[in-house]
Amino acid sequence: xxxxxxxxxxxxxxxxxSTLLHLLGGLDRADSxxxxxxxxxxxxxxxxxxxxxxxxxNRHLGFVWQNPSLLPEFTALENVMMPLLIRGVxxxxxxxxxxxxxSEVGLKARAGHRAGELSGGEQQRVALARALxxxxxxxxxxxxxxxxxxxxxxxxxALLHEVHQAHALTSVFVTHNLSFAARCDRVLNLNxxxxxxxxxxxxxxxxxxxxxxYV
Numbered sequence: 001x002x003x004x005x006x007x008x009x010x011x012x013x014x015x016x017x018s019t020l021l022h023l024l025g026g027l028d029r030a031d032s033x034x035x036x037x038x039x040x041x042x043x044x045x046x047x048x049x050x051x052x053x054x055x056x057x058n059r060h061l062g063f064v065w066q067n068p069s070l071l072p073e074f075t076a077l078e079n080v081m082m083p084l085l086i087r088g089v090x091x092x093x094x095x096x097x098x099x100x101x102x103s104e105v106g107l108k109a110r111a112g113h114r115a116g117e118l119s120g121g122e123q124q125r126v127a128l129a130r131a132l133x134x135x136x137x138x139x140x141x142x143x144x145x146x147x148x149x150x151x152x153x154x155x156x157x158a159l160l161h162e163v164h165q166a167h168a169l170t171s172v173f174v175t176h177n178l179s180f181a182a183r184c185d186r187v188l189n190l191n192x193x194x195x196x197x198x199x200x201x202x203x204x205x206x207x208x209x210x211x212x213x214y215v
Contacts, residue, residue, distance in 0.1 A: 006171045006184040008180070009188050009195070010176065010198065011191060015192075018174060020190060021140050021142050025061055025063060026045045026061070030046065034046055038137075059087070060137050061136050061139075061140060062136035063131055064128055064131050065143075068115075069127070070123055071115070072116060073114070076112070076122075077112065080126060084097060084133060098129070101129035104166075110122060120152065124156055128144075137170065139164065141172070145157065145177065181201060182201045
């Protein structure tokens with residue numbers, strides 16, 4: 001996958017899209033094959049022990065899930081700080097970096113609010129800020145707007161593209177939204193365990209591509 005690419009992965013429900021993303025993110029280990037990062041500085045995930053793998057994820061990868069999974073007892077600011085605190089960054093420095101990311105996603109004024117006080121779209125923006133706060137090289141997003149309404153989804157899609165460019169990311173988006181997929185640089189369709197290049201998309205027939213249902 002070329003550096004700086006925006007790749008969309010589509011496929012029927014149950015095809016294994018989320019599993020593939022977990023493998024790419026080092027959250028699951030493959031039974032065979034390999035997952036390598038960074039070209040000439042090649043890092044093979046299967047060769048890392050659990051601590052090394054955890055450190056690799058913390059320093060190089062950002063994750064956004066359909067469920068933002070914010071810690072309800074903490075504020076938006078504290079949730080965004082968490083990856084940095086895990087890394088051992090001093091709290092005052094972590095707070096400053098977290099505020100910058102919250103401001104970037106348009107939530108500067110909501111930094112002191114807990115998850116239950118935020119809308120679904122705001123929670124997803126906090127999750128994106130959390131993913132970006134460690135300055136990752138790769139962003140992995142699994143159905144990032146799957147639980148949001150159309151208008152909110154569009155704003156999150158736009159924000160994902162903005163941060164992709166602003167942070168010089170390489171991004172992999174698992175999505176059933178073909179309109180969003182069509183805006184990416186390349187689209188792959190996961191079918192029966194194999195990735196196929198998807199050359200064209202019909203935004204008006206998103207639930208029937210290749211006879212499948214995208215839910």
